[in-house]
Amino acid sequence: MTAGIDTPDRRGRTGLDQHGRDLTGNPCVRIREVELLSSDWYVLRKTTFDYQHSDGHWSREQRETYDRGDGATILLHNTERRTVLLTRQFRLPAYVNGHPDGMLLETAAGLLDGDSPEEAIRREAAEETGHTVGTVEHVFDVYMSPGSVTERLHFFAAPYDAADTPIKTAGIAAEGEDITIVELPFTEALDRIRNGTIADAKTIMLLQWAALDGPFAQRG
Structure with missing residues (x-):
């Protein structure tokens, strides 16, 4: 057996x-x-x-x-302040494969665990940032590593109110999570892609979407 x-x-x-x-x-x-x-x-x-x-x-x-199941991720943005809300947490696979300390800046994300993508990302946003998001925008769905990993990741975006940020750290302690909430000017977040201090694929994709077609796009 x-x-x-x-x-x-x-x-x-x-x-x-x-x-x-x-x-x-x-x-x-x-x-x-x-x-x-x-x-x-x-x-x-x-x-x-x-x-x-x-x-x-x-x-x-x-x-x-x-x-590992499918997942969802979300870019929280504030267009008045021109900021985004990210998380920083330790990622062992990145650490053992060359990242200096394994502490990655990322958009909030998590597995669906039986929920719909929208339900899951509302749950993860609350757990990882302390925010209860309102209307979410579906951006796209992506196979992140199709040569070996089955996961399909559902991408979302939503505004956040900086006045509603109640905590600086988050995560589920029972699952070993120790997450720091990081608010960055959007231009700094883009600069961090260029200098390599943002090296997470899903985060880079959402930030570039935000610059090209999303809330920070230049409208002609």
Whole structure:
């Protein structure tokens, strides 16, 4: 008996080796086998499939996919003050891969955990910044690392009132979160992309959207 397949894993999941077996949307792909490699908190699978190339020949391929669920992120902005509200927290993967201290400046974000994207981002904004956001604007949905990670991230934006910022630190202590809330002038946030002190992909994407098409875009 294998946890995550025949018996529940630590998150109560079974049948994790069935994911993707019934896909039929691409006639050039035939799923042959799905092997569960790990189901500790997130899920790691190895999938064997046949792939028909553009010249017509078929090959047998294997890929590992990391499934952490889908997520959502939000850029909180104040157009009167021309500021954005970001978070700073420790990210071990960045730290072990060359970031000087692992403390990344980011837009608020989190996993959906069964909620709709809009519900999830309202929850995460409150948990990570202390703000209860009003109307949110859906920006786009993106596969962040499609070569190996299944996650699709839903991007949002919403205004915030600086007078309503009640806290300087946030996060769920039981989950090991220790988050500092950082308000930056929008121009400084863009400069930080250029000098590398903002190095998080989702944050860069939302800041550039805000400059090109969003609340800080130059209207002709």
